[in-house]
Amino acid sequence: MNDSATTWEQRWHPLREEWVVVAAHRQDRPWQGERATASPPPAPDYVESCYFCPRNQRVGGARNPDYTSVFVFDNDHPCVGADAPQSLERPPGIYRNASATGVARVVCYTPTHNLTLAELPVQSIAELLRTWRDQYVELGARPDVRHVLTFENKGEVVGVSNPHPHGQIYATNFVFKTIETEAAASRRYRQEHGRPLFQDIIRSERDDRRRILFESASTIVFLPYFARYAYECYVAPRETHASLATMTPEEIHDLAVGLKLLLVRYDNLWRMSFPYVLTLHQAPTDGDDYSGFHFHIECHPPLRKPNLLKYLAGPEVGGGNFLSDTRPESKAEELRAVSDVHYKSPHA
Numbered sequence: 001m002n003d004s005a006t007t008w009e010q011r012w013h014p015l016r017e018e019w020v021v022v023a024a025h026r027q028d029r030p031w032q033g034e035r036a037t038a039s040p041p042p043a044p045d046y047v048e049s050c051y052f053c054p055r056n057q058r059v060g061g062a063r064n065p066d067y068t069s070v071f072v073f074d075n076d077h078p079c080v081g082a083d084a085p086q087s088l089e090r091p092p093g094i095y096r097n098a099s100a101t102g103v104a105r106v107v108c109y110t111p112t113h114n115l116t117l118a119e120l121p122v123q124s125i126a127e128l129l130r131t132w133r134d135q136y137v138e139l140g141a142r143p144d145v146r147h148v149l150t151f152e153n154k155g156e157v158v159g160v161s162n163p164h165p166h167g168q169i170y171a172t173n174f175v176f177k178t179i180e181t182e183a184a185a186s187r188r189y190r191q192e193h194g195r196p197l198f199q200d201i202i203r204s205e206r207d208d209r210r211r212i213l214f215e216s217a218s219t220i221v222f223l224p225y226f227a228r229y230a231y232e233c234y235v236a237p238r239e240t241h242a243s244l245a246t247m248t249p250e251e252i253h254d255l256a257v258g259l260k261l262l263l264v265r266y267d268n269l270w271r272m273s274f275p276y277v278l279t280l281h282q283a284p285t286d287g288d289d290y291s292g293f294h295f296h297i298e299c300h301p302p303l304r305k306p307n308l309l310k311y312l313a314g315p316e317v318g319g320g321n322f323l324s325d326t327r328p329e330s331k332a333e334e335l336r337a338v339s340d341v342h343y344k345s346p347h348a
């Protein structure tokens with residue numbers, strides 16, 4: 001096992017079936033004790049002009065109820081929806097188009113404007129997971145929906161202007177590309193090896209142990225060997241479930257524990273609200289067999305250092321493969337070293 005401080009090699013990403021170039025031989029050092037320079041002034045727990053706070057009027061004219069826990073509503077600016085034009089002009093030549101039907105929803109995690117998912121109690125995160133599950137089941141059952149993408153964009157660096165804790169759901173008439181890729185890889189692996197691909201990823205991580213952040217009877221949290229982003233982490237049930245729909249209440253509770261632990265450690269790393277893109281990778285709902293698909297949550301933080309973004313450039317945008325300047329083992333070590341108690345908590 002190579003445990004030197006530098007790594008310069010290509011690593012195979014088995015879910016995406018592509019190479020990740022790890023070129024951490026130049027500047028990789030554990031990055032600890034660093035803090036973001038500017039933290040925004042603390043926001044109040046209710047903001048009159050916020051579209052997501054309870055009782056407020058939204059852009060579309062509807063008024064939010066006086067909700068007390070998770071609140072789901074149809075997005076007022078949907079990118080896919082029932083109102084999308086149905087009769088389209090056919091494009092010339094080889095080009096194709098289709099109606100952008102589907103459902104776009106917003107999920108507010110809590111009525112409290114100034115909290116984040118990391119700061120919510122485990123019970124509230126478990127309730128959110130149950131809401132995500134119910135949305136997946138309800139929307140996935142629609143004949144026009146082939147896939148349900150559940151995600152949260154967090155932080156201004158990933159384009160979120162309203163800090164009220166919320167995520168989004170896109171239920172679409174097509175399967176998102178990454179899920180399609182992972183589903184195909186998982187299917188092929190199962191045919192060739194007779195086992196779910198993700199089970200062998202978990203086994204490989206458990207054999208190594210250096211990149212595991214948390215493990216309980218039913219949940220595992222790790223920074224994968226093949227991470228494309230410096231602090232990219234996965235939260236997954238240890239048993240293979242194609243989606244949240246088949247998980248037991250205990251497994252969902254354990255998953256909430258693991259997810260909170262990860263998000264708290266992200267925030268504690270530099271004592272800042274850590275930006276990320278969090279995505280649920282659940283099986284498509286198009287009626288195919290996805291028994292080898294293993295549901296997991298992927299977190300992609302865009303930062304490499306407190307004030308340094310990972311820029312997507314030639315290799316990523318132009319070529320389609322990731323070049324990483326950091327060594328997954330070092331980044332996992334940093335996350336393993338920080339406290340499980342949120343720095344804003346009175347017990348910290």
Ligand SMILES: [Zn+2]
Nearest residue numbers: 050053113164
């Ligand atoms: Zn709000």
Ligand SMILES: [Zn+2]
Nearest residue numbers: 015182281298
């Ligand atoms: Zn995935």
